[in-house]
Amino acid sequence: MPKPLMPSWLLSFNKKVTNRIQGVYAPYLPPLAVVVHRGRRSGREYRTPVTAFRSGRRIIIGLPYGRDTDWVRNLLAEGRGGVERLGRAHRITGPRVLTAAETGDLPLPGRYAARYMDVLVAEIEV
Secondary structure (H helix, E strand, O other): OOOOOOOHHHHHHHHHHHHHHHHHHOOOOOOEEEEEEEOOOOOOEEEEEEEEEEEOOEEEEEOOOOOOOHHHHHHHHHOEEEEEEOOEEEEEEEEEEEOHHHOOOOOHHHHHHHHHOOEEEEEEEO
16 A cells, blocks of 8 residues: 555645535536535535546546545445546545556556555546
């Protein structure tokens, strides 16, 4: 399992400041997107800006903070969520975290990202 690329203090800053700013334009400006997920305990809906690539009916999201971030844990626990990309909302199902060794059939951007970090892959309902 790759070590997170970003320091933990940056995660906190981004969660409180940067995500609020990026959340305004991320659903419209590729390769950014917004993942919509429910809190595991609170049941509250959250929106997290991410960098995402689409390949057919799959969405591939790099995990620069690792697989233990709240939004990843929320998606994995729920088994579904949503993604807003290019101004459109889609449901996602079957999220799973892959390591570089498991990304053989992903397109080049997904394989490249996985060389440096884990990636989350989910199916998109069109």
